[in-house]
Amino acid sequence: MDSAAAALLGMGLAAAGFAGAGVGIGFIFGKMIEAVARQPEAEGRVGKYMWIGFALVEAIALYGLVIAFIIMGLRK
Amino acid sequence: MEENPLHPFELQNYIPISLGGLDISINKAVIMMWVVVTLVTLLMVMASSARKLVPGKLQSLAEILVDFIRGIIMDTMGKDGMRFFPLIATLFLFILFCNLLGLVPGTYTVTSQIVVTAVFAITVYGLSLVLGLVLHGIKFLPGILIPPGTPWWLVPLMVPIEFVSQVARPVSLAVRLFANMTAGHTILGVLFGLTISGGLLIGWLPFAFSVAMNGLELGIAFIQAYIFTVLTCVYLGDAFHLHGSEDHAH
Numbered sequence: 474m475d476s477a478a479a480a481l482l483g484m485g486l487a488a489a490g491f492a493g494a495g496v497g498i499g500f501i502f503g504k505m506i507e508a509v510a511r512q513p514e515a516e517g518r519v520g521k522y523m524w525i526g527f528a529l530v531e532a533i534a535l536y537g538l539v540i541a542f543i544i545m546g547l548r549k
Numbered sequence: 550m551e552e553n554p555l556h557p558f559e560l561q562n563y564i565p566i567s568l569g570g571l572d573i574s575i576n577k578a579v580i581m582m583w584v585v586v587t588l589v590t591l592l593m594v595m596a597s598s599a600r601k602l603v604p605g606k607l608q609s610l611a612e613i614l615v616d617f618i619r620g621i622i623m624d625t626m627g628k629d630g631m632r633f634f635p636l637i638a639t640l641f642l643f644i645l646f647c648n649l650l651g652l653v654p655g656t657y658t659v660t661s662q663i664v665v666t667a668v669f670a671i672t673v674y675g676l677s678l679v680l681g682l683v684l685h686g687i688k689f690l691p692g693i694l695i696p697p698g699t700p701w702w703l704v705p706l707m708v709p710i711e712f713v714s715q716v717a718r719p720v721s722l723a724v725r726l727f728a729n730m731t732a733g734h735t736i737l738g739v740l741f742g743l744t745i746s747g748g749l750l751i752g753w754l755p756f757a758f759s760v761a762m763n764g765l766e767l768g769i770a771f772i773q774a775y776i777f778t779v780l781t782c783v784y785l786g787d788a789f790h791l792h793g794s795e796d797h798a799h
Contacts, residue, residue, distance in 0.1 A: 524772055525779070
């Protein structure tokens with residue numbers, strides 16, 4: 474396998490990390506719905522933390538994207 | 550699809566200036582930063598120049614912003630943290646306006662350059678270290694490396710772990726903001742590319758999706774500015790209250 478193909482494969486593999494973030498985001502919103510169904514008056518306060526958690530999980534997925542960019546930069 | 554998806558993030562120098570080997574050329578990012586600084590300054594100066602007991606539209610907006618930032622500081626650092634209000638407010642407003650103005654087509658998102666976010670992150674983290682050393686002296690260093698209540702036999706294990714977690718703080722702070730902005734604009738660029746190459750028959754689908762993405766990006770722009778500010782407050786608060794009771798988000 475030549476190194477250009479390996480770099481492309483590596484960039485694709487770096488995107489596999491998005492699966493974990495998908496699980497995480499699903500978990501966050503699922504728990505949020507559970508919490509609000511149980512205690513509707515807490516929606517305002519719980520919602521704030523939900524959005525923080527959502528953004529933190531999403532950022533972790535994007536670290537994979539950064540790794541893909543690094544590989545793309547090394548490819549030349 | 551040979552087009553580089555990162556092409557929109559490349560910068561061309563409009564006026565090349567070199568100061569003793571230091572490249573301080575004027576490019577799109579620099580102009581955008583000037584625009585952001587001017588807008589924030591104008592908004593705040595105009596809102597506070599004619600203060601009234603019953604606020605008008607502009608004053609209400611400024612009051613909401615100031616109240617919001619005060620809320621973040623009081624929640625994470627307590628009353629001591631109000632000393633840092635100017636720094637935190639400047640950071641928040643600058644990042645928020647950079648993120649939001651970058652969504653206007655034809656402009657440039659300054660926070661999609663890692664050098665900008667890295668300077669912010671290193672400044673914040675360096676400030677928290679200096680602050681901790683000034684306030685607590687040399688016992689600040691074992692204070693941040695050994696969590697309270699660690700049994701003595703766990704210390705050789707905890708010190709490397711905590712060291713890595715400390716080093717990861719500025720890195721994750723910088724990369725989080727940079728990657729979010731870059732990824733959002735890359736997705737929008739890819740969707741617009743699909744719209745054009747799809748033609749009328751199928752092109753409306755990615756176009757509709759890009760409208761929804763734009764809405765999400767508006768939210769992300771605000772949330773990322775908010776998270777950067779909250780984490781800044783948490784890090785500075787950690788330096789304030791060594792072994793504080795509040796749990797910190799990594």
